[in-house]
Amino acid sequence: MIIKNLKIIGFRNLRDLQVSFCKNKNLIHGLNGAGKTSILEAIFLPGFGKSFLNVKKSEIVNDNSDFFSIRLCAADVAVASHSLSETVPRHENENTISSHYETIKAKFTLLLNDKKSNIFEINRYLYPLLFSSSNYNLYIESRTQIRKLMDRFIFGADSLYIHYLLSYNKALKQKNYLLKKKQNLDEIPSWNKILAEMSEKIVGTRMKFIEMLNTEIKNKFDRDLAINYRPSFTNISTAADISQGFFFNQLEKLRQSEMIQKRSLRGPHLDIFETRLNRKDLRFYSSGEKKINLLMLYIAFIQLFKRLKNEYPVFLVDDFDTAIDDRNIDFLMENYPDLQVIATSVNKNDRFDHLIELKKEN
Numbered sequence: 388m389i390i391k392n393l394k395i396i397g398f399r400n401l402r403d404l405q406v407s408f409c410k411n412k413n414l415i416h417g418l419n420g421a422g423k424t425s426i427l428e429a430i431f432l433p434g435f436g437k438s439f440l441n442v443k444k445s446e447i448v449n450d451n452s453d454f455f456s457i458r459l460c461a462a463d464v465a466v467a468s469h470s471l472s473e474t475v476p477r478h479e480n481e482n483t484i485s486s487h488y489e490t491i492k493a494k495f496t497l498l499l500n501d502k503k504s505n506i507f508e509i510n511r512y513l514y515p516l517l518f519s520s521s522n523y524n525l526y527i528e529s530r531t532q533i534r535k536l537m538d539r540f541i542f543g544a545d546s547l548y549i550h551y552l553l554s555y556n557k558a559l560k561q562k563n564y565l566l567k568k569k570q571n572l573d574e575i576p577s578w579n580k581i582l583a584e585m586s587e588k589i590v591g592t593r594m595k596f597i598e599m600l601n602t603e604i605k606n607k608f609d610r611d612l613a614i615n616y617r618p619s620f621t622n623i624s625t626a627a628d629i630s631q632g633f634f635f636n637q638l639e640k641l642r643q644s645e646m647i648q649k650r651s652l653r654g655p656h657l658d659i660f661e662t663r664l665n666r667k668d669l670r671f672y673s674s675g676e677k678k679i680n681l682l683m684l685y686i687a688f689i690q691l692f693k694r695l696k697n698e699y700p701v702f703l704v705d706d707f708d709t710a711i712d713d714r715n716i717d718f719l720m721e722n723y724p725d726l727q728v729i730a731t732s733v734n735k736n737d738r739f740d741h742l743i744e745l746k747k748e749n
């Protein structure tokens with residue numbers, strides 16, 4: 388998939404902006420504060436229904452506006468024919484994806500070809516993958532952040548996954564509320580039943596995905612880099628252990644302790660994804676080593692995505708020259724000619740096919 392063009396209104400400092408992209412490597416360059424990261428944020432938002440920054444939508448709306456609006460045209464790029472020297476991409480299908488937010492009504496809408504839509508549907512036509520220099524440390528250091536990253540990866544591979552997560556989180560919130568308020572505690576088993584049902588789906592999907600991702604890393608890079616997935620439910624040794632009944636029993640056994648501690652103590656929201664290099668947690672490596680290995684995880688994911696969906700995600704790279712060193716930029720350019728990259732930088736760079744200068748007044 389590629390993004391052909393983008394129109395943004397009232398989004399952060401971008402009051403009214405139109406940009407066209409080429410199908411290969413794009414670089415948005417401009418001064419600090421020009422709005423480069425905001426453009427990537429505007430591409431990301433319709434794909435996930437929220438920003439990659441931990442902010443409310445009302446904070447994104449331009450200070451002098453009462454709404455924001457994003458409209459982009461995404462095209463499927465199917466490889467139509469192979470010749471000896473090149474593969475010829477064919478634009479099969481173009482789709483318009485829009486997203487609006489009105490501050491007064493706090494109303495957020497997603498549209499696909501001008502019809503009301505949702506992220507499950509949009510996921511088929513737009514999957515933005517964000518790589519940024521400012522969060523590589525965060526992903527490795529913070530268990531919550533790496534879990535969020537893996538969840539986003541898995542959503543790319545299986546759009547139903549987000550449905551399981553949303554249902555799980557909704558039930559978890561209810562259960563935690565009852566535990567905290569010590570109200571209607573007799574309802575806990577029925578919440579545990581829903582949580583166990585969703586846990587089976589989430590843990591099962593996570594296990595399968597991590598196995599595929601690790602195989603991809605091994606085949607691509609031949610190094611001892613892997614994600615070690617540790618579900619918070621104990622004693623899972625085989626896929627056969629992943630069953631609603633198994634999880635329900637564990638939750639029921641914890642009922643007394645959870646009532647004393649007034650919170651839910653086990654479940655996928657506490658699962659651990661540890662990045663390991665040579666059997667050692669990547670947290671203990673240098674920041675440069677973290678960065679390069681995180682990039683390898685991303686590349687392995689891009690490869691896996693391609694294998695599963697027969698197309699590439701749209702790769703957004705914020706502050707690319709801090710995020711990726713020259714050798715790896717060349718690697719990306721040479722090995723993934725059909726991958727659309729939309730990168731940002733303060734500087735121009737001739738390695739890119741299409742340079743977009745962003746002036747402050749946009």
Ligand SMILES: Nc1ncnc2c1ncn2[C@@H]1O[C@H](COP(=O)(O)OP(=O)(O)OP(=O)(O)O)[C@@H](O)[C@H]1O
Nearest residue numbers: 399400419420421422423424425446447448449450
């Ligand atoms: N709601 C808002 N309304 C108006 N301006 C905003 C809003 N939110 C953020 N801004 C401003 O938008 C500008 C663009 O921010 P952005 O992070 O996109 O810049 P950038 O080009 O990525 O800069 P850098 O090179 O420093 O990363 C900033 O000056 C920021 O203060």
Ligand SMILES: [Mg+2]
Nearest residue numbers: 423424425705
């Ligand atoms: Mg920026």
